[in-house]
Amino acid sequence: MSDxxxxxxxxxxxxxxxxxxxxxxDPMAMGSVQLGxxxxxxxxxxxxxxxxxxxxxxxxxxxxxxxxxxxxxxxxILVLPTRVVPEVLDDCGKKGIKFAIIVxxxxxxxxxxxxxxxxxxxxxxxxxxxxxxxxxCIGAVNPRHKLNTTFxxxxxxxxxxxxxxxxxxxxxxxxxxxxxxxxxxxxxxxVGNEAVTDITDCLEYLGKCPWTKVIGLYIEGIRxxxxxxxxxxxxxxRKPIVAYYVGGSASGRQxxxxxxxxxxxxxxxxNAAFAxxxxxxxxxxxxxxxxCWVLGSQPLPKGNRVAVLTNSGGPGAAAADAxxxxxxxxxxxxxxxxxxxxxxxxxxxxxxNPVDMTFARNYSDYYETIPRIxxxxxxxxxxxxxxxxxxxxxxxxxxxxxxxxxxxxQAMAVEYMKTQARAVTSLAxxxxxxxxxxxFYTRDELFIRELQxxxxxxxxxxxxxxxxLGALARYAAFRRDA
Amino acid sequence: MSDxxxxxxxxxxxxxxxxxxxxxxDPMAMGSVQLGxxxxxxxxxxxxxxxxxxxxxxxxxxxxxxxxxxxxxxxxILVLPTRVVPEVLDDCGKKGIKFAIIVxxxxxxxxxxxxxxxxxxxxxxxxxxxxxxxxxCIGAVNPRHKLNTTFxxxxxxxxxxxxxxxxxxxxxxxxxxxxxxxxxxxxxxxVGNEAVTDITDCLEYLGKCPWTKVIGLYIEGIRxxxxxxxxxxxxxxRKPIVAYYVGGSASGRQxxxxxxxxxxxxxxxxNAAFAxxxxxxxxxxxxxxxxCWVLGSQPLPKGNRVAVLTNSGGPGAAAADAxxxxxxxxxxxxxxxxxxxxxxxxxxxxxxNPVDMTFARNYSDYYETIPRIxxxxxxxxxxxxxxxxxxxxxxxxxxxxxxxxxxxxQAMAVEYMKTQARAVTSLAxxxxxxxxxxxFYTRDELFIRELQxxxxxxxxxxxxxxxxLGALARYAAFRRDA
Numbered sequence: 017m018s019d020x021x022x023x024x025x026x027x028x029x030x031x032x033x034x035x036x037x038x039x040x041x042d043p044m045a046m047g048s049v050q051l052g053x054x055x056x057x058x059x060x061x062x063x064x065x066x067x068x069x070x071x072x073x074x075x076x077x078x079x080x081x082x083x084x085x086x087x088x089x090x091x092x093i094l095v096l097p098t099r100v101v102p103e104v105l106d107d108c109g110k111k112g113i114k115f116a117i118i119v120x121x122x123x124x125x126x127x128x129x130x131x132x133x134x135x136x137x138x139x140x141x142x143x144x145x146x147x148x149x150x151x152x153c154i155g156a157v158n159p160r161h162k163l164n165t166t167f168x169x170x171x172x173x174x175x176x177x178x179x180x181x182x183x184x185x186x187x188x189x190x191x192x193x194x195x196x197x198x199x200x201x202x203x204x205x206x207v208g209n210e211a212v213t214d215i216t217d218c219l220e221y222l223g224k225c226p227w228t229k230v231i232g233l234y235i236e237g238i239r240x241x242x243x244x245x246x247x248x249x250x251x252x253x254r255k256p257i258v259a260y261y262v263g264g265s266a267s268g269r270q271x272x273x274x275x276x277x278x279x280x281x282x283x284x285x286x287n288a289a290f291a292x293x294x295x296x297x298x299x300x301x302x303x304x305x306x307x308c309w310v311l312g313s314q315p316l317p318k319g320n321r322v323a324v325l326t327n328s329g330g331p332g333a334a335a336a337d338a339x340x341x342x343x344x345x346x347x348x349x350x351x352x353x354x355x356x357x358x359x360x361x362x363x364x365x366x367x368x369n370p371v372d373m374t375f376a377r378n379y380s381d382y383y384e385t386i387p388r389i390x391x392x393x394x395x396x397x398x399x400x401x402x403x404x405x406x407x408x409x410x411x412x413x414x415x416x417x418x419x420x421x422x423x424x425x426q427a428m429a430v431e432y433m434k435t436q437a438r439a440v441t442s443l444a445x446x447x448x449x450x451x452x453x454x455x456f457y458t459r460d461e462l463f464i465r466e467l468q469x470x471x472x473x474x475x476x477x478x479x480x481x482x483x484x485l486g487a488l489a490r491y492a493a494f495r496r497d498a
Numbered sequence: 499m500s501d502x503x504x505x506x507x508x509x510x511x512x513x514x515x516x517x518x519x520x521x522x523x524d525p526m527a528m529g530s531v532q533l534g535x536x537x538x539x540x541x542x543x544x545x546x547x548x549x550x551x552x553x554x555x556x557x558x559x560x561x562x563x564x565x566x567x568x569x570x571x572x573x574x575i576l577v578l579p580t581r582v583v584p585e586v587l588d589d590c591g592k593k594g595i596k597f598a599i600i601v602x603x604x605x606x607x608x609x610x611x612x613x614x615x616x617x618x619x620x621x622x623x624x625x626x627x628x629x630x631x632x633x634x635c636i637g638a639v640n641p642r643h644k645l646n647t648t649f650x651x652x653x654x655x656x657x658x659x660x661x662x663x664x665x666x667x668x669x670x671x672x673x674x675x676x677x678x679x680x681x682x683x684x685x686x687x688x689v690g691n692e693a694v695t696d697i698t699d700c701l702e703y704l705g706k707c708p709w710t711k712v713i714g715l716y717i718e719g720i721r722x723x724x725x726x727x728x729x730x731x732x733x734x735x736r737k738p739i740v741a742y743y744v745g746g747s748a749s750g751r752q753x754x755x756x757x758x759x760x761x762x763x764x765x766x767x768x769n770a771a772f773a774x775x776x777x778x779x780x781x782x783x784x785x786x787x788x789x790c791w792v793l794g795s796q797p798l799p800k801g802n803r804v805a806v807l808t809n810s811g812g813p814g815a816a817a818a819d820a821x822x823x824x825x826x827x828x829x830x831x832x833x834x835x836x837x838x839x840x841x842x843x844x845x846x847x848x849x850x851n852p853v854d855m856t857f858a859r860n861y862s863d864y865y866e867t868i869p870r871i872x873x874x875x876x877x878x879x880x881x882x883x884x885x886x887x888x889x890x891x892x893x894x895x896x897x898x899x900x901x902x903x904x905x906x907x908q909a910m911a912v913e914y915m916k917t918q919a920r921a922v923t924s925l926a927x928x929x930x931x932x933x934x935x936x937x938f939y940t941r942d943e944l945f946i947r948e949l950q951x952x953x954x955x956x957x958x959x960x961x962x963x964x965x966x967l968g969a970l971a972r973y974a975a976f977r978r979d980a
Contacts, residue, residue: 049889121856122845169889183812189886193938236815260816267828268819271806274848300961301816301938324753330665333718334742334783337750346749363604366756374603404671407531407651456675456783479782 024147025213025221028115029158029203031091033061035082035113037104038095038120039073047095048074049167050119050155054093057164062087066104082111091115092146093155093165098122101151102136109144116141117165118150124209125152125274138211153208154184157191157201160227166206175200177308178228180218182207182272186234186301193301198459198468199309202227216244223251230312232304233259233295236272237280245293252294253498256311256491259295260304261286294494296487302476303483309473310484314450316492317397321347322485323390324370326402326478327382332370335400335454335478342486344398346370353393360385379406384439391447398485401440402478403455405463406433430462437466444472450488454481506629507695507703510597511640511685513573517546517564517595519586520577520602521555529577530556531649532601532637536575539646544569548586564593573597574628575637575647580604583633584618591626598623599647600632606691607634607756620693635690636666639673639683642709648688657682659790660710662700664689664754668716668783675783680941680950681791684709698726705733712794714786715741715777718754719762727775734776735980738793738973741777742786743768776976778969784958785965791955792966796932798974799879803829804967805872806852808884808960809864814852817882817936817960824968826880828852835875842867861888866921873929880967883922884960885937887945888915912944919948926954932970936963 020026034054038047051065051074064085065073072078079085082092082104092108094101094116101120108116123134134151141148149156155165159174168188172195181187184206194200202225205218215233222231231251238244248257262268263280272280290297296311298304322344326332336346346369349357357367360381366372371390373382390396444451453474459465467474475481502508516536520529533547533556546567547555554560561567564574564586574590576583576598583602590598605616616633623630631638637647641656650670654677663669666688676682684707687700697715704713713733720726730739744750745762754762772779778793780786804826808814818828828851831839839849842863848854853872855864872878926933935956941947949956957963 126845181812183810183815185810186812186816189810189813189938196940234812236812262815262819265819265822267822268815270828270850271811271815271818271852274850274854300820300959302959302961328665328667328671329753330663330668330716330718331671333665333744333750333753336753337744337747338782340747340749346752363608368752368756370753370756372756456671458678477782477784479784 020224020226023221023224025217028091028117028147028149029156029163029205030161031061031115031163033064033087033089034059034091034093035064035066035085035089035108035111036093037066039065040067040070041073046167050093050095050165053164053167053169057170058162060162064089082107082113085111089113091117093117093119095119098130098133102133102140105137105140105146109140109146114146116146116148117153117155118148118208119153119155120150121152123151123211134209134211141212147213148211149205149213150208151211153206154188155206157187157204159200160202171195172200173198174202174227176202176227176229176312177232177305178202178222178225178230179204179232179234180207180215180222181205181234182210182215182236183234184208190301190305193305196459197309198465199305202229210239214239216240216247219244219251219257220247223247223255228255230255230308231257232308233257234301234304235259235261235263237263237269241289245289248293248295252494257295258298258304258307258311258487259290260298260301294491294498296491303480306475306480306484307487309475310450310452310488311491313471313473314452314488315448316495317450317489318492319397320344320489321395321397322482323347323349323393323396323399325387325390325399326370327373327404328402329372329374331402331454331478332372335402335482336370338479338482339400339486342483344482344486344489347393347396350393350395353389356389357386379436380439383436384443387440387443387451391443391449391451396449398450398452398489400478400482400485401451401453403453403457403464403467403474405455405457405461433463434466437463437470441467441470441472450485452481452485454478502706502708505703505706507699510573510599510629510631511638511645511687512643513543513597513645515543515546515569515571516541516573516575517548517567517571517590517593518575519548521547522549522552523555528649532575532577532647535646535649535651538651540644542644546571564589564595567593571595573599575599575601577601580612580615584615584622587619587622587628591622591628596628598628598630599635599637600630600690601635601637602632603634605633605693616691616693623694629695630693631687631695632690633693635688636670637688639669639686641682642684653677654682655680656684656709658684658709658711658794659714659787660684660704660707660712661686661714661716662689662697662704663687663716664692664697664718665716666690672783672787675787678941679791680947681787684711692721696721698722698729701726701733701739702729705729705737710737712737712790713739714790715739716783716786717741717743717745719745719751723771727771730775730777734976739777740780740786740789740793740969741772742780742783776973776980778973785962788957788962788966789969791957792932792934792970793973795953795955796934796970797930798977799932799971800974801879802826802971803877803879804964805829805831805875805878805881807869807872807881808852809855809886810884811854811856813884813936813960814854817884817964818852820961820964821882821968824965826964826968826971829875829878832875832877835871838871839868861918862921865918866925869922869925869933873925873931873933878931880932880934880971882960882964882967883933883935885935885939885946885949885956887937887939887943915945916948919945919952923949923952923954932967934963934967936960
């Protein structure tokens with residue numbers, strides 16, 4: 017832990033008090049929205065709005081300058097017009113503030129004049145020993161510390177995914193994306209123009225964070241290539257890193273340049289760097305989080321032999337096809353496994369791999385007995401399961417019939433689904449092999465929610481689940497060789 | 499229309515009466531579930547359950563044999579143990595039933611004995627002139643005709659996507675997937691073992707269906723290659739076909755073989771066939787429907803030059819990168835466009851392509867003025883827009899401030915979002931160029947729901963939206979050359 021607390025970014029992400037520039041009683045001002053979210057998050061320490069004229073801002077006592085604040089201030093958040101940033105940063109230095117988040121844009125990303133201004137704020141920061149994030153960033157979120165400096169409500173739970181991003185949107189707008197799966201950030205940092213703190217610093221920091229089980233990176237271009245390679249290699253020996261890199265095409269490169277002034281390189285260069293350091297590349301934001309979910313929650317497989325369990329032929333075939341395209345192979349089952357399956361499955365079923373149960377009367381075979389048989393096979397390194405959600409009308413009428421109409425079928429149906437979910441998830445824990453689910457149903461369904469909340473990743477389709485298992489196998493291969 | 503009604507599958511999909519085998523008062527029997535769904539769908543004509551002993555099934559009068567039914571029967575649905583299917587099909591013939599859906603499995607997909615049985619039912623069908631779907635299928639759905647022979651509730655609206663699938667799951671489990679976007683099937687057919695009706699027949703049929711604007715195919719292997727090429731070529735000159743083919747890998751091929759006995763071929767062969775006939779290939783079920791949504795709802799672009807409009811830099815860069823990887827190019831704006839943008843955008847914005855508005859005070863610039871400028875540019879063939887959802891807390895407090903606290907801010911916020919949605923969608927209609935949205939928000943948000951329900955495809959991420967625009971451009975190129 018102390019290694020974590022010693023990192024230069026620890027203080028920025030764990031302030032005990034905050035001074036805030038750019039919020040006012042104009043609700044439409046971006047700063048007002050951001051301060052509103054910090055309040056909504058329930059930040060525990062004192063917050064000091066700084067405003068030249070207003071005495072109160074959003075119900076808090078406001079101050080004309082940082083130096084007017086009596087108590088100590090750990091973190092300055094600046095949501096100000098570009099031109100006043102240097103002067104305010106100088107005030108921060110005089111107040112003894114050691115950390116800042118500079119949200120204001122209009123610096124290096126806009127051309128040479130902006131570059132000069134950015135150089136100016138770097139000099140001021142260096143003079144006072146201020147460590148800052150930005151400019152042109154959206155700040156950071158640390159849900160366990162009740163810190164949210166962005167203008168989006170953080171409504172998800174504290175999670176295990178650490179994020180460092182060259183796009184603020186790909187921190188903030190992921191709050192709702194993660195919430196779709198019951199996931200959340202351990203910490204999220206938007207680096208903006210990376211004037212003094214870049215994505216490599218954040219990677220190093222998240223590498224030390226005990227709550228972060230996996231690190232997601234959104235990259236438009238890496239500034240300090242050699243340092244990135246060193247840090248990535250060191251971190252990915254201990255925890256997985258997943259990167260979504262958009263600078264590999266000419267169009268992505270051009271867009272990134274005008275967004276944050278990032279200098280990007282060709283796909284080949286980045287692919288080689290990622291391969292060398294064990295960084296797993298994702299090809300979209302959705303895939304980044306799919307991969308993070310599985311890599312951050314599942315044990316490392318011994319190899320790339322996957323078992324596919326389904327009760328629907330199409331999803332099984334789609335999973336098989338996606339498996340091969342993701343570098344996995346369909347496991348060949350042992351004779352013991354084949355015999356055990358033959359005894360259990362209906363004659364219409366397939367007991368090769370994929371195992372397709374077709375329509376089954378006994379749900380517990382699907383959720384417990386068969387996955388156990390597959391996980392016990394030494395030729396199986398990982399398991400994919402397709403999840404249907406039994407329709408409520410069916411369950412209810414079945415339970416009604418079983419009990420002769422006594423008892424509350426609705427409540428029994430809920431209990432029944434919880435029991436099945438418990439069976440699958442406790443199974444996963446006991447074999448030390450990765451188990452990943454896929455379903456077209458969402459968390460709106462109790463059954464899916466139960467599975468996910470018990471720690472089983474259930475991704476949005478069979479293909480996405482299997483691709484994530486492929487990513488996990490690639491990472492496991494790196495760890496074996498590292 | 500009469501061309502449609504003359505097709506051999508029209509009668510199967512538009513029965514006036516149904517006889518149903520395999521339903522009973524055991525709610526757990528698959529047939530009971532299926533009959534329950536047919537009833538739940540509100541099928542308009544008479545339904546005759548056939549059962550050897552029960553006099554009533556699910557509240558309907560039951561009959562011992564088909565020939566006991568007094569009135570005419572158009573369609574037989576068989577959810578029976580394999581061995582009794584031939585006898586029952588013979589009864590159907592005697593009753594004069596001309597269409598059947600054979601759900602029962604255990605035929606050609608299980609080996610040589612099953613193949614013999616399948617040959618037997620084909621002979622019976624030929625003898626009586628019965629046209630059937632299956633065996634080993636899940637049947638069909640035709641929401642406008644209130645027909646749902648599957649065991650899943652069809653809760654979506656009637657839509658414009660026609661589906662023919664070698665997997666029943668990829669019809670039924672797509673009901674909920676499509677509902678996530680407010681979409682639905684025009685008609686959906688699961689072909690199973692394709693004993694007499696194959697995917698090519700369904701493609702031909704859907705090609706004639708006036709409600710079907712785009713056709714989705716799930717393919718494990720095509721049996722009549724030459725006929726498929728002929729039909730696909732003819733249909734795709736008039737309406738787009740999107741195919742998800744899983745037989746291109748050895749694992750997918752093996753899985754498909756044990757699923758429906760399909761004979762698959764290598765990727766190269768299928769890719770060449772698709773390219774020749776203008777069929778657009780998708781690489782997952784999600785992508786199949788992404789593509790169907792855009793290809794079935796948007797006008798054909800003149801070329802592959804896309805404009806990207808965003809208020810978030812990261813999603814803009816991700817869209818730009820995805821565009822190039824999907825065969826699109828970022829449009830170069832005319833001098834008129836550049837000047838118009840320069841006058842409107844803040845100094846922190848980018849008015850190259852992607853157009854990144856950053857934080858904007860005036861929403862109507864984003865939803866109306868700027869997209870109009872971009873669509874008017876002759877160098878722009880299609881437009882992608884990234885959609886945020888303004889947070890309710892922000893909108894409410896803004897509206898509160900604007901009205902000095904008079905009026906109901908909640909109701910005003912709703913009205914405000916509807917107005918913006920109306921502005922974007924009516925714009926799209928008036929330029930004859932494709933406009934596709936992307937957002938990490940879902941239909942749970944009123945704003946997204948409004949956009950989608952007004953006919954604008956808003957896909958689940960910028961990357962997915964742009965890939966679908968790429969697919970549309972490929973289809974448009976085929977149509978120009980065809």
